[in-house]
Amino acid sequence: MRRPARIQDVAAAAGVSVTTVSNVLNRPERVNARTVERVRSVIADLDYVPHPGAVGLRAVHARSIGLVLPDIANSFYARIAKGAADAAYRQGYALSLCHSDDDPAREQEYLSMLVEQRASGAVVVPLSADPGRLERLRRRGVPLVLADRTRATEEGCSVSVDDVAGGTLAVRHLLEGGARSVLVVNGTRGIRQCADRYQGARQAARRLRGVTLEQIVAERMTVECGTEAVRRLETLPDAVFCTNDFLAVGVCRGLAERGADVPGDVRVVGYGDLDVAGLAALTTIRQPVEELGSAAIELLLDEVEAGADHAHEARVFAPSLVVRETA
Numbered sequence: 522m523r524r525p526a527r528i529q530d531v532a533a534a535a536g537v538s539v540t541t542v543s544n545v546l547n548r549p550e551r552v553n554a555r556t557v558e559r560v561r562s563v564i565a566d567l568d569y570v571p572h573p574g575a576v577g578l579r580a581v582h583a584r585s586i587g588l589v590l591p592d593i594a595n596s597f598y599a600r601i602a603k604g605a606a607d608a609a610y611r612q613g614y615a616l617s618l619c620h621s622d623d624d625p626a627r628e629q630e631y632l633s634m635l636v637e638q639r640a641s642g643a644v645v646v647p648l649s650a651d652p653g654r655l656e657r658l659r660r661r662g663v664p665l666v667l668a669d670r671t672r673a674t675e676e677g678c679s680v681s682v683d684d685v686a687g688g689t690l691a692v693r694h695l696l697e698g699g700a701r702s703v704l705v706v707n708g709t710r711g712i713r714q715c716a717d718r719y720q721g722a723r724q725a726a727r728r729l730r731g732v733t734l735e736q737i738v739a740e741r742m743t744v745e746c747g748t749e750a751v752r753r754l755e756t757l758p759d760a761v762f763c764t765n766d767f768l769a770v771g772v773c774r775g776l777a778e779r780g781a782d783v784p785g786d787v788r789v790v791g792y793g794d795l796d797v798a799g800l801a802a803l804t805t806i807r808q809p810v811e812e813l814g815s816a817a818i819e820l821l822l823d824e825v826e827a828g829a830d831h832a833h834e835a836r837v838f839a840p841s842l843v844v845r846e847t848a
Contacts, residue, residue, distance in 0.1 A: 591647065597793055642822075681813070682839075689724050702760070704754075704760070705734065759787065766805055
C-alpha cells in the first residue's frame with residue numbers, strides 16, 4: 522500500500538520550502554499567486570491531505586466517526602446508519618453522516634474533511650467500487666472499514682452479507698415449491714452484490730434437473746424497472762427471483778397487469794427485507810443490516826484503540842429466508 526503524501530513531498534515536487542506549502546495552506550495571501558497555483562496543483566496530483574497539525578490544530582482525535590453512505594433515502598442504508606449510530610453511542614462516539622450519492626469525488630472530499638477534523642475513523646458504504654477507487658480511499662490517512670462489501674484483510678476491515686448464500690436460499694425455496702422455470706430480475710453487473718446473488722441462484726438451479734434459469738438485467742433497481750421487466754416478457758415463468766425488494770414489488774405489479782395471480786400462477790421472492798417488503802407481504806431474503814453497521818463500528822474502534830495490536834477482519838453475515846404471501 523502506498524503511504525499517504527507528506528507535506529515534504531509536496532514541497533519537493535513544487536520546488537518550494539515546507540514553510541511555503543504551509544503558507545499556501547494557511548495564509549495564501551502571503552504567497553505569490555503563481556506559486557499558490559503551482560503548490561495547489563501538486564497537492565491535487567499527490568492526493569495530499571493536510572495533517573491537522575499543519576493547519577494549527579494540535580488536539581487529539583475527536584471522538585467522532587464518519588459514516589459515508591451512497592443513498593440516505595434508501596431504507597437499507599438507513600438501517601446500517603441506525604446500527605452504526607447505536608454502536609457508536611454505546612462507546613461514547615458521535616456519528617457524522619456523509620451522503621456520497623455514490624460519487625467517488627464526493628467520497629474523497631468527505632474523507633479529506635474527516636481527516637482535517639481529526640475524526641477517529643470512517644465507515645464507508647460504496648454502492649459500486651473499482652480497485653483504484655478503494656485504494657484512493659485507503660490513502661486518506663484515516664482508519665477505514667468498508668461495509669456491505671468484502672475486503673482483503675491485508676487491506677483492512679470489512680463487513681458484508683453472504684449474497685451467494687442469499688441467492689441460493691431464494692431459488693431453492695422457489696424450486697422446492699415446484700417451480701421449474703425461474704426468471705432472475707437483476708441489477709447491473711457492476712454491482713458486486715447483484716453478481717453474487719445471481720451466482721447463488723445458478724448454484725441452486727444446477728442442483729436439480731429440468732430447471733431453466735434466465736436473467737433480465739434492469740437498468741435501475743426500482744419498482745418501475747421491475748414492472749417494465751414483466752411487460753417485456755413473451756411468456757411468464759413459474760417463478761421470479763428479484764435481487765432487490767423494489768424490483769420484486771414492481772414485478773408483482775407487472776404480473777397483476779397481465780392478469781397473473783401471485784403466488785398462484787407465478788411465485789415471487791425479493792431480496793433485502795426492506796420496509797416495502799413487509800408492506801407488500803413479500804417473501805424475501807433478510808439481511809442483518811443493523812448488525813452490519815454495529816460490527817463496522819466495533820471493528821473500526823478496535824483498530825483505533827488497539828493500534829498495532831489490531832488484527833483486520835473480513836466479517837461475513839448469513840442471510841435468512843422470510844416467507845410471506847408471494848411464494
